[in-house]
Amino acid sequence: MVCPKCGSENVSIQAVSIVSNQKHGLIWWLCIGWWWLIIKLIGWICIGIFMLVFKLFKKNKVKTTVHSYAVCQNCGNKWKV
Template identity: 35%
Template sequence: MKCARCGSENVSVQTEMVGGKAKLRKTGCLWSIGRLCLILCTCGLWLLVGKRKGTNNIKYKNRTVCICQNCGNKWYLN
């Protein structure tokens, strides 16, 4: 791979994280019904146990970056 500016082959290739999206996955209705049953069966003692939180799914977007070590030119590969 050659640099377009200086023609050098001293090029490093790296991946760069551009951005990400977080998608929250909430708890289902069966979890809520089961929790309500446990609260009723234990006369409210189950309220001392904390609620279950949802899980996050994060998807990252990456792109490849080439940087010339001689002149510092930076370009992206598709």
């Protein structure tokens, strides 16, 4: 493999993991708004359940993507393979 920047053949391939935390959208906020109405109607017992769902929901939002990157040992240029 040849570096597209400097033309050097001294290139190594390495795995880079990227953790992206997605931000909540409008639909998510609408859902929370409804939750507050339900909590007012049913009571504080529901909060425990909702918080549990909320935590699980939050956990699922974090996703890890692994990409292979080629790194030039000559100029430090990095690009996706």
